[in-house]
Amino acid sequence: MISAVGENVTDVAIGDRVISMVGWNGMATKVAAKASSCIPMPADMSFEDGAAFLMTFGTSYYALKERAQIQPGETLFVLGAAGGVGLAAVMLGKALGARVVGAVSSPDKAAFVQECGADACIVYPRGTFDGAGRKELAALFKAAAPERGFDVVFDAVGGDYAEAALRAIAWNGRLLVIGFPAGIPNVPLNLALLKGCSIVGVFFGSFREREPELDRRIVDELMGLYESGAIRPHISRSFPLEQAGNAIAHLAGRSAMGKVIVTIEA
Structure with a gap:
């Protein structure tokens, strides 16, 4: 309070x-x-949901609605779809009328993402890739895309996965740069020219400071979606404050699905 x-x-x-x-x-x-x-906070929102809500859904909604201007019927590809912002992107993509394809690092995460609303989900290999591996990764992503390619790519992973996703993007597609847990990508910019696509940065924290009026509208719309039941955070684990270090280690282990929160006793 x-x-x-x-x-x-x-x-x-x-x-x-x-x-x-x-x-x-x-x-x-x-x-x-x-x-x-x-x-x-809405009257029916718990403190647990409140802790898991704004950063993830705010980032993803700002990315999809304002930066990509995603339209109903378009296809959204979400890298890291089982994580906090990735799962929020899956839920919001569906709420905004898109077809959503997730991409994750394990079969159990893929099943989880589809349970949360994705139309399809693929499993990608982990690690850094040589030239042949990068080609195989791009082929995997292209096989999951519609014939024209993905209209919007939500990249919360980075590394070699960004280039592979860019190779699977549609003409006039939009690649949203969200984060880099797999490393900062080294993307050949000729792909943007050949695809006629946009590479769009998403910095939610800076946006909130620079554009407070638009931020407040986004928050109001998100709260409306929450109150209607269209979106809900998925909290996979919670840790008490005295175990906050374990929460961070759990995230670092890449086993979390949805959000991990730290609780504080009143």
Whole structure:
């Protein structure tokens, strides 16, 4: 709950249940947050859902709706589809009327992503790739794409996977740069020319600071989708604050599906 608010903030008050992205030092019993970053939680949203909601769904919604301007009937390809932002992209892609193809690193993750709404999901190999391996990876992605290629690629993985996905993109496609757990990609830019496609950066945190009015509209739309039941965070594990290090290790082990949260006793 919020204990104080700043000037010119009229939609939160002392005692309100709020969500805030603090940037750092969030694993604490008390934290200072900018009043302008505090967002009222819906009455039916739990603190667990609140902890898992804004960063993942905010990033993915901003990426798909504003940066890619995805349209109903288009095909969305989500790399890292079992992770927090990836799974949010799957759910939001379906809510926005797209056909969604996920890509993950294991069969159990693939089954999980399809249970969460993906129309299809493929399993890609892990590791760095030589020239032959990169060709095989691109062929795997192309085989999962419609004949014209993927209209939107949501790349939350990076590394060699980005180039392979770019080779499977449609004319006028949009590749969304989300993150790089597999390393920063070294993509040959001639592919963007040959595909007539766009490579689009997505930096949700900076966007929120630079475009607060659009950010508030996005948050309002997301809360509406939550309240309608169209989207819900999937929390795979929760850890108490004293085991916060274990939560980080669990994420580093790449076994998490959906969100991992740290809980704090009142």
